Amino acid sequence: MYMLNDEEKSILETVKRITREKIKPIAAEIDETDGFPWQLVELFTENGLLAPLVPEEYGGIGASRLLFSMILEEISKASASAALLLIAQADGLSPIMLLGNEEQKKKYLTMAVQGKLACFAATEPDAGSDIQAMRTRAIRHEHGYRVNGQKCFITNGSVADFMTLFAYTDPDKKAKGMSVFIVDRETKGIIFGKNENKMGMKGCVNTQLFFEDIEIPLKNRLGEEGDGFICMMKAFEVGRMLAASQAVGLAQGAIDETVKYTKDRIQFGKPIAALEAIQFMLSDMVAGTEASRLLTYQAAYDLDNNDKNRIAMSCPIAKYMASDNAMKVTTDAVQILGGYGYMKDYPVERMMRDAKLIQIYTGTNQIMRLVTAREILK
Numbered sequence: 459m460y461m462l463n464d465e466e467k468s469i470l471e472t473v474k475r476i477t478r479e480k481i482k483p484i485a486a487e488i489d490e491t492d493g494f495p496w497q498l499v500e501l502f503t504e505n506g507l508l509a510p511l512v513p514e515e516y517g518g519i520g521a522s523r524l525l526f527s528m529i530l531e532e533i534s535k536a537s538a539s540a541a542l543l544l545i546a547q548a549d550g551l552s553p554i555m556l557l558g559n560e561e562q563k564k565k566y567l568t569m570a571v572q573g574k575l576a577c578f579a580a581t582e583p584d585a586g587s588d589i590q591a592m593r594t595r596a597i598r599h600e601h602g603y604r605v606n607g608q609k610c611f612i613t614n615g616s617v618a619d620f621m622t623l624f625a626y627t628d629p630d631k632k633a634k635g636m637s638v639f640i641v642d643r644e645t646k647g648i649i650f651g652k653n654e655n656k657m658g659m660k661g662c663v664n665t666q667l668f669f670e671d672i673e674i675p676l677k678n679r680l681g682e683e684g685d686g687f688i689c690m691m692k693a694f695e696v697g698r699m700l701a702a703s704q705a706v707g708l709a710q711g712a713i714d715e716t717v718k719y720t721k722d723r724i725q726f727g728k729p730i731a732a733l734e735a736i737q738f739m740l741s742d743m744v745a746g747t748e749a750s751r752l753l754t755y756q757a758a759y760d761l762d763n764n765d766k767n768r769i770a771m772s773c774p775i776a777k778y779m780a781s782d783n784a785m786k787v788t789t790d791a792v793q794i795l796g797g798y799g800y801m802k803d804y805p806v807e808r809m810m811r812d813a814k815l816i817q818i819y820t821g822t823n824q825i826m827r828l829v830t831a832r833e834i835l836k
């Protein structure tokens with residue numbers, strides 16, 4: 459069921475090669491310096507990977523969700539932060555893919571393929587899990603909208619060339635009064651706040667954004683007024699599958715490092731791989747990751763087939779199972795590497811810090827369980 463055709467296999471081979479040759483060698487440096495990896499933007503653009511879901515008519519490779527999942531998995535084995543660059547790009551483009559008219563798609567999807575960055579701006583200081591509590595307001599006038607408000611934690615926020623911005627056009631209507639707009643970086647009145655100093659996923663920027671009387675032309679509204687909330691929920695479904703793919707790759711990367719170490723590390727006269735206690739841990743790490751991978755591919759397959767009944771559950775389940783697994787696997791990896799695991803000389807401590815975010819972002823794992831339960835009980 460999860461088979462790729464020859465062209466897709468060749469794309470994945472390219473991803474494996476550039477991950478091995480170009481991403482893995484700089485993963486620790488990105489973590490250490492926390493600098494935004496512009497060289498990866500260039501690398502992904504050159505290889506057609508910066509916005510793989512974009513259809514061929516707009517210059518993309520028109521990848522299936524399943525292929526994109528596998529691409530993210532490969533990159534995350536070396537650097538979850540590098541994969542997050544692509545996830546943030548896909549999230550930012552999602553509302554355009556879902557609601558954009560021909561003119562909007564032609565302009566912005568083409569830009570995204572050619573190296574311009576996007577971001578998805580929904581979260582606010584008082585509106586995280588409770589996203590409907592957002593206060594950013596878009597007021598209609600003759601030529602478009604005047605927007606005031608703020609966003610926080612926005613991935614790629616300070617480096618993006620354009621954003622998809624969620625705001626209320628009619629707050630009294632709650633979810634039905636939320637709309638979504640494309641906003642260009644140069645728009646007067648956008649103030650870029652601080653980039654957050656994070657525990658992990660270093661190299662990925664997360665920015666506070668303030669909007670003071672910014673003007674958005676009417677042609678930059680996506681869909682109709684009131685389409686924002688449903689668009690956001692649909693974008694989240696895809697985003698959760700992408701986060702799950704990142705978690706699967708991250709867990710696999712930690713397993714690969716751990717297996718290698720257990721064969722080399724001698725204690726009590728033999729490799730620690732010979733110890734049953736270690737073997738049982740390795741088995742559980744691999745079993746959990748295999749299960750997460752299958753859940754994630756199934757969620758991607760459901761998205762590719764637009765199987766609405768399954769998507770509502772398979773995407774959140776994949777996200778929380780895969781990210782909880784990645785947290786456990788990376789924590790166990792540090793444990794198995796012992797004191798060395800705690801040191802920055804080995805990548806597993808970085809992987810453990812990176813894994814934590816995936817349990818939180820794009821909807822916390824508690825919210826994922828809540829959404830799943832609602833679907834079970836509906």
Ligand SMILES: Cc1cc2nc3c(=O)[nH]c(=O)nc-3n(C[C@H](O)[C@H](O)[C@H](O)COP(=O)(O)OP(=O)(O)OC[C@H]3O[C@@H](n4cnc5c(N)ncnc54)[C@H](O)[C@@H]3O)c2cc1C
Nearest residue numbers: 578579580581586587588611612613664819820821822824
């Ligand atoms: C590094 C990073 C990158 C991000 N990137 C983006 C981005 O690009 N764009 C964007 O719009 N947002 C982004 N976010 C925001 C992210 O999606 C939110 O942080 C997340 O949805 C949780 O919101 P919160 O942080 O406000 O936590 P809160 O909603 O305040 O939650 C706090 C705790 O309460 C729990 N909780 C809340 N409500 C419930 C409930 N009903 N039932 C059970 N438990 C509950 C949560 O699970 C959590 O444990 C990012 C966040 C981070 C940290």
